Amino acid sequence: MELWIPITIFAAFCQNLRSALQKHLQGKLGTRAASFVRFGYGFPVAILYVMSLHFFVGYAFPALNVEFAVWSVIGGLAQIFATMLLVYLFSLRNFAVGTAYSKTEPVQAAIFGFILLGEKLTPGSIVAIIVGVFGVMLISMARMPVSWRNLVVALTGRTALIGIASGAVFGISAVAYRSAALALGGPGPVMQAAVTLACVTTFQTAFMLIWMLWKDKREIVQVIVTWRSSALVGLAGVLGSAGWFTAMTLQQVAYVRALGQIELVFTFMASYFLFHERVNRMEFAGCLLIVCGILGLLFS
Template structure:
């Protein structure tokens, strides 16, 4: 098994855990506060990860450059807004459906990867990704009779558009992070990914702190008061991001993000067991299609 596969599965699991914790915090902290904790409580661990790789493992620091800074800022800003859209989406639909809407990202990431990086994927991989997206579409109309009219209405609703926009911005973020990591002349993908993660999360924390000070200083107070729950979001977030960054340094973004759709399996489990949300047969069928798309991607 190629190394990027288990790393991506681990990333999907940690991302699901982080999202579940953010959904729990959204009611207490609001959309911006619940989004901030991912970065604010995560960046010290990201820096520590780099230092461990340098001091204990013995990997040298890569040399930063202007191209890295450009893509790191683009990716960091995109991830902030994509996270806020996703957290807001949790307040509109249940956890599983909210997450599912954002899973159009692999197709969008493939398009962005093709346009920005000139990456190519095989015909079989394209079919597998489309199967996964059909699964997402099926989930989106699971609460209404299946018809072309209902499908169109579901996919053009405010909720769906927010979810698809979240997926698009996450796609931009993923491509930007891969570009930033690949621009580093470092000892290898693990250190390059770690440095990218540390730089980006530090920038994101500073950016959101300034934003929160400008908009509502009380949000920072609430974030500090909820440090127990918030720190768990940061830990899950930075571990997931470390896995994502490493996987995307080893493999094309479209493949990593497509395999990352296995997160929906974890999502449905969390939706049912943690949030006690009902899942119907159509939603299960959509989830199975997504899994088939993942398997197709791996074997094609």
């Protein structure tokens, strides 16, 4: 098994854990503050991770450059706004469906990867990704009678557009992060990914702190008061990001994000066991299609 596969599955699990914790915090903090904790409590861990790789493993620090900085800023800003869209989405639909809408990302990541990086996909991989996205569409229609009209509503309604927009911006951030890590040309994918993660999360923390100081200083107080729950979000977020960054340095973004749809399996488990949200047959069938898409991607 190639190394990027278990790393991606680990990242998907951590991302699901982070999203579940953010859904819990969203009612207490609001969308912006609940999004901030992912970065604000995560960047010290990211810096510690880089230092550990340098002093205990022996990896050299890669030389930073302008191309790296540009891609890091693009990816960092895209991830901030994608996270805010996703957290807001949780207030409109249940946890599983909210996450499912954003999982159109692999196709969008493939398109952005093709346009920005010239990355290509095999025909089998394209079919596998489409099967996974069809599963997402099935989940989005699960609470409606099956009809063409409801399909249009499911794909063009306000909730769907927010979810698809979240997936698109996450796709942009994923391609930007891969580009940033590859621009370093450093000692290896692990250190390149770690340095990218540390720089990006530090930038995101500074950007959001300035934003909250400008918009509403009380949000910063709320983030500090809820430090126990917020710190867990930050830890889960930075562990997941370390996994994503490393996997995307090893493999094309579209493949990593398509395998990352396994997060929906974890999502349904969290939705049922943690939030006590019921999952109907169509949602379950959609989840199975997504798993089939993942397996098809791996075998292709």
